Amino acid sequence: MDIRVSNRDAWDRQVRAGHRWTVLVGPEVTAAARRGEWSVVLTPTTPVPRNWFPPLPGLDVLCLASGGGQQGPSSPPVWCSLDSLRTAGRSGN
Numbered sequence: 585m586d587i588r589v590s591n592r593d594a595w596d597r598q599v600r601a602g603h604r605w606t607v608l609v610g611p612e613v614t615a616a617a618r619r620g621e622w623s624v625v626l627t628p629t630t631p632v633p634r635n636w637f638p639p640l641p642g643l644d645v646l647c648l649a650s651g652g653g654q655q656g657p658s659s660p661p662v663w664c665s666l667d668s669l670r671t672a673g674r675s676g677n
Contacts, residue, residue: 604628 599606616622623631 595606623634624637625631
């Protein structure tokens with residue numbers, strides 16, 4: 585079994601089912617992040633408290649398992665330098 589293929593296929597099934605964590609954020613979310621209105625959500629309902637983050641401007645941030653194109657796209661305007669790794673197939677398309 586190739587774990588990467590298995591993972592990609594599992595996420596592709598979630599995309600086809602319309603799972604909320606596989607839906608890209610819209611341009612309004614990115615625009616809000618540029619205004620400083622951003623959040624990181626790691627549970628279905630609760631954003632991570634902002635005071636858990638250090639001052640972010642100028643930091644290099646690696647975005648892993650970033651919600652299928654949700655956390656990453658809403659963060660670069662705030663965090664400046666962000667690398668995102670996504671190995672799923674359709675997620676984020």
